[in-house]
Amino acid sequence: MPQTLFEKIWHEHVIVTRDDGNSLLYVDRHLIHDLHFRAFAQLKAAGHSIREPEKLFGVPDHSLPTTAKLLADIPAGEMREAVEVLEQASKEFNFTHFSMTDDRHGIVHVIGPEQGITQPGLLLVCGDSHTSTHGAFGCIALGIGSTEVQHVLATQTLWQRQPKSMRITITGELGFGVTAKDIILAVIREIGTAGGTGYAIEYAGPVIEALSMEGRMTVCNMTIEAGSRCGLIAPDEKTIAYVEGRPYAPKGGEWDKAVTYWQALRSDGDAVFDKEIVIDGRTIAPMVTWGNSPQWALPVTDVVPDPASEPDASVRATMSAAIDYMDIEPGQPLSDIAVDMVFIGSCTNSRIEDLRAAAEVVKGRKAAVRTLVVPGSGLVKKQAEAEGLDQVFIDAGMEWREPGCSMCLAVNGETLGAGQRSASTSNRNFRGRQGVGSRTHLVSPAMAAAAAVTGHFTDVRKFTEDA
Amino acid sequence: MTAAPTIDPFRTFASSAVPIDIANCDTDQIIPARFLRKGSDDPDYARFLLHDLRFNTDGSETNFVFNEPAYRGAGILVADKNWGCGSSRENAVTALVANGIRAVIAPSVADIHYSNCIQNGVLPVRLSDEECATLRAQLRDGPGAEIAIDLETQTLTGPDQTRYTFEIDPFDKHRLLNGLDDISLTLEHDTTITEFAASYAARHSWAG
Numbered sequence: 001m002p003q004t005l006f007e008k009i010w011h012e013h014v015i016v017t018r019d020d021g022n023s024l025l026y027v028d029r030h031l032i033h034d035l036h037f038r039a040f041a042q043l044k045a046a047g048h049s050i051r052e053p054e055k056l057f058g059v060p061d062h063s064l065p066t067t068a069k070l071l072a073d074i075p076a077g078e079m080r081e082a083v084e085v086l087e088q089a090s091k092e093f094n095f096t097h098f099s100m101t102d103d104r105h106g107i108v109h110v111i112g113p114e115q116g117i118t119q120p121g122l123l124l125v126c127g128d129s130h131t132s133t134h135g136a137f138g139c140i141a142l143g144i145g146s147t148e149v150q151h152v153l154a155t156q157t158l159w160q161r162q163p164k165s166m167r168i169t170i171t172g173e174l175g176f177g178v179t180a181k182d183i184i185l186a187v188i189r190e191i192g193t194a195g196g197t198g199y200a201i202e203y204a205g206p207v208i209e210a211l212s213m214e215g216r217m218t219v220c221n222m223t224i225e226a227g228s229r230c231g232l233i234a235p236d237e238k239t240i241a242y243v244e245g246r247p248y249a250p251k252g253g254e255w256d257k258a259v260t261y262w263q264a265l266r267s268d269g270d271a272v273f274d275k276e277i278v279i280d281g282r283t284i285a286p287m288v289t290w291g292n293s294p295q296w297a298l299p300v301t302d303v304v305p306d307p308a309s310e311p312d313a314s315v316r317a318t319m320s321a322a323i324d325y326m327d328i329e330p331g332q333p334l335s336d337i338a339v340d341m342v343f344i345g346s347c348t349n350s351r352i353e354d355l356r357a358a359a360e361v362v363k364g365r366k367a368a369v370r371t372l373v374v375p376g377s378g379l380v381k382k383q384a385e386a387e388g389l390d391q392v393f394i395d396a397g398m399e400w401r402e403p404g405c406s407m408c409l410a411v412n413g414e415t416l417g418a419g420q421r422s423a424s425t426s427n428r429n430f431r432g433r434q435g436v437g438s439r440t441h442l443v444s445p446a447m448a449a450a451a452a453v454t455g456h457f458t459d460v461r462k463f464t465e466d467a
Numbered sequence: 468m469t470a471a472p473t474i475d476p477f478r479t480f481a482s483s484a485v486p487i488d489i490a491n492c493d494t495d496q497i498i499p500a501r502f503l504r505k506g507s508d509d510p511d512y513a514r515f516l517l518h519d520l521r522f523n524t525d526g527s528e529t530n531f532v533f534n535e536p537a538y539r540g541a542g543i544l545v546a547d548k549n550w551g552c553g554s555s556r557e558n559a560v561t562a563l564v565a566n567g568i569r570a571v572i573a574p575s576v577a578d579i580h581y582s583n584c585i586q587n588g589v590l591p592v593r594l595s596d597e598e599c600a601t602l603r604a605q606l607r608d609g610p611g612a613e614i615a616i617d618l619e620t621q622t623l624t625g626p627d628q629t630r631y632t633f634e635i636d637p638f639d640k641h642r643l644l645n646g647l648d649d650i651s652l653t654l655e656h657d658t659t660i661t662e663f664a665a666s667y668a669a670r671h672s673w674a675g
Contacts, residue, residue, distance in 0.1 A: 012671075015663040016656055020637035023658060026667055028674055035503055048650065052664075063504070078504040122674060129555040129579060143579055145557035147586035147649070155653045157660055162638060163578075193491055194549035194575055227552065229578050250673035258673035276527070293491050316549065318490050409500045418524065428553060430495040432519050 002268035004165050005100055005234050006200045009140045009265070013155060014122045022161050023273040027055070029117055030152050031126035033108045034060040035411075037085040039127075039149055040093065044156040048154035049093070055156065056095035058086050061107045062098055065412045066374050066401035071100065075413065099430035104247075106377025106403040109133040109347035114377055116246025120235035120262040125152055126378040130347045130427065135232035136216035137239055138265050140200070143229050160347065163230065164274040166199040167267070170207035170418040172281040177461035179357065180215035181349060181425070181444035183207065184222040185287040190279060192293040196228025199275065202267060203233050207281040213242040221348045222427050234266040288334045288457050289429045289442040291322035296429075298334060300447065300459045306330035324438050325431055327419070335457050337441070340420040342452040343434075344445055345401075346408035349425035350376030354445040357385045358425075359392040361449035361460060367453035371398040372414070374406040398452065410434045423451035474588040475479070476646035480569050481615035482542030484626075485533055486603035487517075492546060493553035494580060496520060498562045500554075507561045516562035537610030545602045545614070546573040550591075551580025560587045570616055572623070574599050585639045588646060590616065592623060592633045618644055 003011075015024040032039070043049070050056060060083040065074060083100065087391030090097030098105040104115060109130050112118040120138040125131060127149040134141035144158065152158055168187055188195075201223055208216065215367040216233050221229030233239075240259055243249045250258045285299035296319075298305070307330065309318040323330065328337060344350070346356050355375060373393045375381040381403055384390055390400045406413045408426035410433070416422055425448045429440040442450065450458040489496070504514040514522070520531045528534045544550075544563075550573040551559060560583045561569070570590040584591045594602070605626045606612055612626035618640060623631045641647070653660075668675050 013562060013667075017658055018638060020641075022638040024638070024653060024660075024664055026660070038506060039505075082504055119673070119674070127555060129553065143555045145555055145560075145579060145583035145586060148582065151649045151653065154650050155660065156664070157653055159638070159649055159653070161638075164506070193578070195550055195574060197549070197578055219592075224553075224579075227549065227577060254673035261671070261673075314490050317488070345656075409495075411500045411503060428493070428495065430553060431494045432499055433495055436519060436524060438501070 002271040004267040004271045004273060005138060005202055005265060006232060009121055009123065010162060012121070013140070017334070022159055024284040025123055025158050025160055027125055027152050027156050027158055028242065029124040030056045031108050031117070031124070031131070032056060032058045032086070032149065033126070033128065034063045034082040034086045036127050036146060036149055037082040039146060039153065040085070042090040043150055043153055048066055051094065052152050052157045053095040054095050056153070057112070058090050058095060058097040059108050059111055060100055060103050062405045062409065062411055064402065066372070066402035066404050066406050066414065067197035068100070069402060079412065085383055100103055103378035103382060106380065107347045107350060107405055110350060110376030110380065111223065113137065113213070113242070114246070114379055116243055116249035119243055119249065119258070121265055122237060125158060129224040129229070130221050132231045133217050133221040133227060133347055135220040135223070135230060136213060137243070138232055138262070140230060140232065143224060162298050163200045164198055166196060166201045166228070166275040166277065167203055167273040168203050168277045168279065170203070170279050170281045171205050173208065173210070174207055174281050174284060177286055177446065179286050179444040179446060180211055180218035182284050182287045184219045185289065185294065185442065186279060186284045188222065188226045188294045188347050189228055189297045191277060193225060193293050194227040196223065196226040199228050200230040200232065200409060201226070201228045203231060208233055209236065212353055213238060214351040217351065218348055222294065225427060235262045286444060286447050286460055288447065290326065290328060290334060292325060292429055292431050294427065294429060294442060296322065297442070300334050300457055302334055304328045304330055304332045304334065335459065336372070338422070339423045339441070339451050341369055341416060341422045343407040343422055343424040343426065344373070344448050345372065345374030345376070345406050346426035347376065347405070348427045349445050350374060350380065350408065352380050352383050356387070357378070358445040358449040359389040361446050361463065362396045362398070362453060363392050365396055365453040367397040367452050369452060371452040372401060372407060373398050375403050376403045377403050391455035396453070407434050423448045423457065446454065446465040474646045474648060477569060477588055477590050477618055477643040479615070479617045480542065480590070481568070483540065483611050484543035484545050484606055484614045485538040486606040487532065487543040487544055487546045488603060489659045490547040491552055491634065494551055494556050494559040495553055497551065497559040498556060503556055503558055507565070510548065512562060512565040516538055516566050532584050536612060540567070542573065543570045543614050544568060545599060545606060546571055547599065548574045548596065550576045552577040555579040557583040557586070560584055560589055563589055572599060572602060572614070585642060590618060590643055592616065594631055594633060598631055664666060
C-alpha cells in the first residue's frame with residue numbers, strides 16, 4: 001500500500017496501537033528549554049526519573065535577556081531561576097545542556113539542526129509549539145504540552161492518534177524579493193489559522209525543493225500557525241549535505257547507513273493525501289500581516305481590508321476588533337503604516353541566511369526606528385560577525401544582541417510599550433504578544449529591514465531595484 | 468487496568484457557563500506569556516486566566532463578560548472557533564483549572580491545547596458552529612444559566628434543556644472518566660517499550 005512520508009516515519013515509531021486507534025510512539029530526540037524548569041521537581045515528586053537522558057538536550061532561550069552574557073546578568077527572580085534550574089537538572093539527570101556561556105547555545109529550534117541533533121526519519125519532540133521547525137529535515141517533529149514533556153522524560157514515548165494527511169504543493173517559482181516567510185504567510189492566509197488542525201502537512205513542489213534548509217525551516221516553523229502541529233519536507237541532497245559533519249550527526253559507516261535510509265524517505269508517487277492544496281509560487285508577494293492572527297496577511301502593495309465587505313458576522317467582528325486594536329483604517333495602504341520598532345530574530349527568522357537578507361537591505365543605510373537584531377544562536381552570531389554583518393547593523397544604528405527568543409514572546413524583559421507597533425520577523429501577531437497593548441506586524445527579514453530603514457512598511461522589491 | 472486515578476475524574480458536570488465570543492482565541496489571550504514561569508501553586512493563578520481581557524493595566528476590572536457578576540464562578544466556557552490556538556503553553560489549562568473550569572465547549576479546539584485539556588481533566592466538547600452560537604446567545608440572554616454534561620453518554624444539556632450529543636476519542640474519554648494520567652498508563656507497557664527500543668536501535672543504529 002502506498003504511503004506518505006509522514007506515514008513511513010510514523011509506522012517506524014509505533015510501539016503499540018490500542019483498539020481505539022491511539023498509538024504509543026517511540027521518541028528519538030527530546031529538546032527542552034528553560035520555561036520547563038519546573039518539570040524536574042515535578043518528575044521527582046511523582047517518583048519518576050529520565051528514562052533515556054542521552055536523548056534529551058537542554059538549552060536556555062526564552063528567559064535570556066539578549067544583553068546578558070553570564071547568569072549574573074539575568075535579573076534575579078524567576079527569569080534567572082529558570083535558566084539556573086535547567087542547568088542544574090542537566091547535571092543531576094546527566095543530559096546534554098548548552099549553557100548560555102557556550103557558543104553552541106541559542107534558540108532550541110535553531111540549535112537542534114545546527115548541532116545535527118535533528119535528522120531525517122526521527123521522531124523529535126519539544127515542549128514548544130514551534131517544534132514543527134525540525135520537520136524541514138523530513139522528520140516528525142511535534143510540539144507538546146508540559147504534562148507530555150514529563151511523560152517523554154519518564155517513558156521516552158508519546159501517545160498520539162495518527163493525524164490526517166495534507167500536502168501543500170507550491171508550484172512554479174518565486175518572484176524577485178519573495179522569501180520562505182512570504183510563502184508560509186501565503187499558505188496560512190489560504191488555509192486559515194485552523195486549516196491544518198488535525199493534519200500533518202507535507203510541503204512539496206519545485207518552490208519548496210528550491211528553498212535552502214533555512215528557508216524550509218521557516219516554512220515548517222509556522223505550520224503551527226495554520227493549526228497543524230507537524231509540517232515536514234522530504235529529505236533530499238540539500239538536507240543530507242546540511243546534516244553531514246555536524247557534531248551529533250552519524251559518522252563513518254553509520255553515516256553511510258543513515259544516508260541510504262534517508263534517501264528512501266519520501267511519499268510514494270501514488271500515496272493518497274486526505275487533502276491537497278496547490279499554490280502558484282508566482283502569485284506570492286512580500287507579505288505583511290495587519291490583524292491579530294497570522295492568517296490576516298496581505299501583499300505589502302495591498303490595503304487594510306474593510307470588514308463591511310465580509311459576509312460572515314463572526315469574521316467581520318474579528319476583523320473590526322483587530323483593526324481597532326491595531327489602530328489602522330480600512331482602505332489604508334499597508335505601506336502607509338509607520339512602525340515604532342523593528343525586531344529581526346526568533347526561531348522563524350534568525351538564521352544566517354535571514355541575517356544576510358536583512359543586512360543586504362540595511363547596508364549603507366540608517367535605521368529610522370529602533371531595531372533589535374537577535375541571532376538565533378551563538379554560532380550564527382559568530383558566523384554573522386565573520387561575514388561583517390554585525391557591523392552593517394551597528395553602522396546603521398541597530399542593536400546587535402546575544403542569542404535568544406527575545407521579543408518573539410517577550411518574556412526576557414524585551415517588550416514593546418503599550419500602543420507601540422513593530423515590524424517583526426517572528427511568528428505571532430496576537431494581541432499583547434510583544435507586551436501589554438503591543439501591535440505586531442509579521443514580515444520577512446528583508447521586509448523588516450526595509451521597514452527599519454524607512455520607518456514604515458515598504459515593498460522590498462521596489463526598494464532593492466531603486467538601490 | 469492497574470493505573471490509579473491521579474487527576475479528578477470527569478463523569479458528570481453541571482455548572483453555570485460563560486460565553487466567550489472570540490474566534491481564534493489564542494493561548495496568549497488565555498494566559499499572557501509573562502506569567503509562564505509562575506508555579507501552579509501561585510495564589511494569584513486564577514487571576515492569570517484571560518488576564519489582559521479582564522484587567523486594565525492598573526489592575527481594575529474591564530467590562531469583559533467574565534467579570535459580570537452573573538458569570539462569576541462559571542465552571543464551563545462556551546467559546547468560538549479554534550479555541551486555544553498558538554502557543555503550546557499548558558499554563559492555559561492550569562489557569563482554567565485554577566478557576567474551577569472543567570469544560571470548554573467550542574466548534575473547534577486547537578490540537579495541542581486539546582491534548583493539554585485532556586491531561587488535566589478538562590473536557591473539550593466540540594459542537595457545531597451553530598450549536599455553540601445558540602448556547603452563547605442563550606447564556607448572554609440568561610446570565611448564570613447552567614449547562615450539564617454527561618461524559619459517559621456523551622450528552623450535553625443546554626440552558627433550555629435541549630440535549631446535544633458530542634464525539635470524543637474513546638481513549639481521551641477513558642482517561643477523563645477514570646482520572647488517569649498517561650505515565651501510569653504507559654508504564655503498563657514498560658517491557659514492550661524496552662523491547663521496542665532495542666529492536667529500533669538495531670534497525671536504526673545511526674539514530675541512537
